[in-house]
Amino acid sequence: MAVPPEIRDAYDPERFRADGHRVIDALADALARWQRRDGLVLPWRSPEEARVIWARKSFGGADLVDDLRRIAAASTAIAHPCCFAHQVPPPLPGAALAELVSAMLNNGMAVFEMGPASVPIEFAVLDWMCARLGLPDGASGVLTSGGSLGNLTALLAMRHARGDGDVIVSSDAHYSIDRAAHIIGARALAAEVDARHHLTVAAVERALASAGDRRVIGIVAAAGSTATGAFDPLGELADLAAARGLWLHVDAAHGGGVAVSPKHRDKLRGIERADSVVWDAHKLLMMPALVTAVLFRRGDDAYGAFATEASYLFAHGPPADHWWDLGTRTLECTKRMMAIELWCALRVHGEAWFAQVIDRQCALAEALADRIEASPDFELALVPECNIVCFRHRGDGITGAKLDAHNRVLRERVVHDGRFYIVGTQLPTGYFLRSTIMNPLIEESDLDALLAHLRELCRA
Ligand SMILES: *Cc1c(COP(=O)(O)O)cnc(C)c1O
Secondary structure (H helix, E strand, C coil): CCCCHHHHHHCCHHHHHHHHHHHHHHHHHHHHHHHCCCCCCCCCCCHHHHHHHHCCCCCCCCCHHHHHHHHHHCCCCCCCCCECCCCCCCCCHHHHHHHHHHHHHCCCCCCHHHCCCHHHHHHHHHHHHHHHHCCCCCCEEEEECCHHHHHHHHHHHHHHHHCCCEEEEECCCCHHHHHHHHHCCCCEEEECCCCCCCCCHHHHHHHHHHCCCCCEEEEEEEECCCCCCCECCHHHHHHHHHHHCCEEEEECCCHHHHHHCCCCHHHHCCHHHCCEEEEECCCCCCCCCCCEEEEECCHHHHHCCCCCCCCCCCCCCCHHHHCCCHHHHCCCCCCCCCHHHHHHHHHHHCHHHHHHHHHHHHHHHHHHHHHHHCCCCEEECCCCCCCEEEEEECCCCCCHHHHHHHHHHHHHHHHHHCCCECEEEEECCEEEEEEECCCCCCCHHHHHHHHHHHHHHHHC
């Protein structure tokens, strides 16, 4: 039974070599173009138009590299220095190469033998992250696909450890916390943040009092909230959690990365006392999506989330006796070799490189905030604590709903124009534009250009 030539050809090493060189050349050209600030950040098309463009009646016969080029050209250019939008970094190019290797090796990782290199590398990365957060010996966890799944994993473990009950969450919590609470059968009791968007002990105590006779099992704090980048007072919340016997989960999906910066790591003080932490490496650690760590102060809690046995897959006996089978700790069965990207990046660049990146992101955010404060036509929502800046255009003395509408229209114009990209967020004080500074190649002149662009669109 001969292998059909079509099958052999798709796996031909020389075809892969030739296509691979063309793909890397195309991506290197794109990187250079973005760095020259050429082209649009967001090649806007309406969803209806876009669906028509990409729909196909039949498949086959296309040139892979041509198609990939077309897809890249129609995609949002995250690595373009005029992209000031979501918490998505321009991925470290070396990490993209590591991901290519992961795709080619395709080691599934649920069991050790399906990841004889990537499983121990995942432990090395987890140990490094636990150490950076100051978690005690015995802390451990797992890498999973995204902060949302990470928060669910942590809350499932919380319920396994503490039994049924409700959780107190910040009114600024990421929506995945609310979803996770629903999935574990808990009510998410919102505690109002203060004017600086911090979850205070007083607010948590008020929420506890209002819980009545419902049992509360935990508190969810944020270290770098999504909307404003605010860091909750983790030490004080850890004291309260300890005094009340509550589980403390810290959603550090965004802010966990500041742990590598000697300049900024103080913002996380108290995180070492959390029962569980979620930390996205695909945010401040510049990895391509998705690489999320769910870390537990007591490593054995990691088995609580999915404490059932898939005996065909995992060895018999308590999961801790087979700690090397990572699949016992995560919802995922097959997963990408997600640790190799961060491990290689740390090996190549060292921790100090990451500290430099984070320090620069925060310094650029501060510089943008300074410019906004110095501009009478803009208003800063609050002093940024990391790399997220919320602000709005004042319009011509308009207020309230009119001011909100003015800024919504402005953001829509930014999106349709495509030369820059920012997002927006609803805060208690109104609708604000929101910029996350992820790209360390941004210069101060780009900040001036962003504000000039917004002014131009206001006049249009
Ligand atoms: C980004 C973010 C999440 C969600 O993480 P994903 O990786 O996008 O699923 C959760 N919490 C916070 C605070 C975040 O900033």
